[in-house]
Amino acid sequence: MYPPEFDYYRPGDVSEAIDLLSGGGRVLSGGQSLLTELKARQTDPGRLIDVGRLESLSGIDAGSEGVRIGATTTYAECVDSAGVREAIPVFAAAAEHVGDPQVRNRGTVGGNLAQADPEGDLPPAALAADATVHVAGPDGERTIPADDLFEGENRTALESEELVTELVLPAHDAGGYARRIHPASGYAMVSAAVVFDVESEAVAGARVAAGGAVERPIRLAGVEKTIEGTPVADLAGNGFPTEIGNALDRAGDEVDDELPYGDRHASASHRRELLPAYVERAIENAIDGTGSAEGGESR
Amino acid sequence: MTTHDITLTINGERETATVESRTLLVHALRDLGYTGPKVGCETGSCGACTVHVEGEAVKACTRLAVQEEGREIRTVEGLAGEGDGGGDVLHPIQETFHEAHALQCGYCTPGMVMATADLLENDPDPSRESIRESLKGNRCRCTGYHNIVDAVESLAMDSSAGEGAD
Numbered sequence: 448m449y450p451p452e453f454d455y456y457r458p459g460d461v462s463e464a465i466d467l468l469s470g471g472g473r474v475l476s477g478g479q480s481l482l483t484e485l486k487a488r489q490t491d492p493g494r495l496i497d498v499g500r501l502e503s504l505s506g507i508d509a510g511s512e513g514v515r516i517g518a519t520t521t522y523a524e525c526v527d528s529a530g531v532r533e534a535i536p537v538f539a540a541a542a543e544h545v546g547d548p549q550v551r552n553r554g555t556v557g558g559n560l561a562q563a564d565p566e567g568d569l570p571p572a573a574l575a576a577d578a579t580v581h582v583a584g585p586d587g588e589r590t591i592p593a594d595d596l597f598e599g600e601n602r603t604a605l606e607s608e609e610l611v612t613e614l615v616l617p618a619h620d621a622g623g624y625a626r627r628i629h630p631a632s633g634y635a636m637v638s639a640a641v642v643f644d645v646e647s648e649a650v651a652g653a654r655v656a657a658g659g660a661v662e663r664p665i666r667l668a669g670v671e672k673t674i675e676g677t678p679v680a681d682l683a684g685n686g687f688p689t690e691i692g693n694a695l696d697r698a699g700d701e702v703d704d705e706l707p708y709g710d711r712h713a714s715a716s717h718r719r720e721l722l723p724a725y726v727e728r729a730i731e732n733a734i735d736g737t738g739s740a741e742g743g744e745s746r
Numbered sequence: 747m748t749t750h751d752i753t754l755t756i757n758g759e760r761e762t763a764t765v766e767s768r769t770l771l772v773h774a775l776r777d778l779g780y781t782g783p784k785v786g787c788e789t790g791s792c793g794a795c796t797v798h799v800e801g802e803a804v805k806a807c808t809r810l811a812v813q814e815e816g817r818e819i820r821t822v823e824g825l826a827g828e829g830d831g832g833g834d835v836l837h838p839i840q841e842t843f844h845e846a847h848a849l850q851c852g853y854c855t856p857g858m859v860m861a862t863a864d865l866l867e868n869d870p871d872p873s874r875e876s877i878r879e880s881l882k883g884n885r886c887r888c889t890g891y892h893n894i895v896d897a898v899e900s901l902a903m904d905s906s907a908g909e910g911a912d
Binding site for chain 2: 448449450451452453454455475478479482483485486487495497499523546547548549550552553633
């Protein structure tokens with residue numbers, strides 16, 4: 448399979464990249480989604496603007512307050528970063544599940560969020576972690592909170608001539624990710640990301656996001672509300688307090704109000720039934736600090 | 747349609763090629779005579795096209811040749827030459843795959859071997875679970891994976907096997 452014909456540009460800096468994008472085309476970073484789309488002829492942009500070598504867009508700056516991650520930073524670089532694992536464990540846990548080692552060596556975090564795959568691992572993690580996406584465009588720079596970034600399947604608040612430059616994620620005390628692997632694609636059929644701080648030994652500032660079962664990652668407000676203020680010890684034992692169990696059972700209802708997502712392998716209703724179990728696992732992973740877990744066989 | 751004159755360093759040799767913008771790395775390599783990397787699923791799933799770019803395992807069907815301009819590429823052809831006997835002696839990974847019956851039709855083997863080399867360079871003593879996880883991006887439709895995992899596991903236990911894999 449060959450991609451359709453296109454012109455390839457490799458700008459020397461961000462402003463040149465923006466100028467080129469204003470003339471049409473798509474941003475090429477790691478290419479791990481885009482190249483496959485091109486070969487399947489699902490997209491025919493005519494021009495590719497390769498930002499993969501722009502050093503200003505790459506790298507990790509981790510501190511105790513939070514982490515800045517350049518858009519072209521690879522998943523592998525995030526997984527290998529002690530700073531990412533310590534400050535924003537949910538993000539490291541999700542990045543660890545993307546694709547396979549080869550894909551993680553080239554796929555980039557900015558590309559992943561801009562792609563907004565409903566079954567992507569990073570979107571729910573970025574949402575739970577309260578990430579802010581920094582964007583450059585013809586009118587200058589702006590920031591988009593993760594809460595406003597995802598609009599639907601492969602749809603974001605980004606304009607076509609805008610470029611993701613970096614992500615800024617505040618540090619959290621506990622973060623966990625869990626997913627059910629899609630047996631055909633290896634993507635996340637259902638995923639959940641949980642982030643909170645611990646104040647007076649209780650959950651504070653909880654953010655819980657779900658993916659896979661919806662066209663775009665959404666926050667599970669009901670679950671967030673119920674775990675907020677719960678003593679961490681109550682989440683660490685066997686079985687959750689009844690009201691939290693009930694809130695988890697209702698996680699599927701929260702998805703129904705959104706845009707349920709399914710495919711020929713796993714219907715939307717099947718995914719919503721699975722969701723509570725994965726939210727529960729994500730909470731457990733956040734508590735025990737293991738970060739992540741996966742259900743299902745990969746092959 | 748635009749074309750690009752690019753230079754790649756492949757297994758230590760400097761190679762030049764004129765490629766279309768859309769030419770995939772795997773096709774450019776094969777056109778240059780490096781037919782070790784195989785064209786399998788072409789969707790980034792099977793890993794038969796796995797090569798190393800600047801020391802990292804990469805699927806050569808999901809990269810444009812022009813993206814890798816100026817970079818160091820290592821294909822399976824370069825692996826055998828790294829042992830003491832030059833190109834005539836198999837690399838320990840290849841030898842072990844042979845001994846452990848880790849291949850049948852052999853189509854996935856170049857990619858499997860290159861993924862294994864990358865794994866052992868990063869983690870010389872991986873667990874069985876870690877081996878399976880690390881070879882997740884490489885499909886084999888013959889062996890059922892058991893012998894492949896066995897081969898890599900025996901390499902992991904043999905501390906000398908990591909040598910020569912960089």
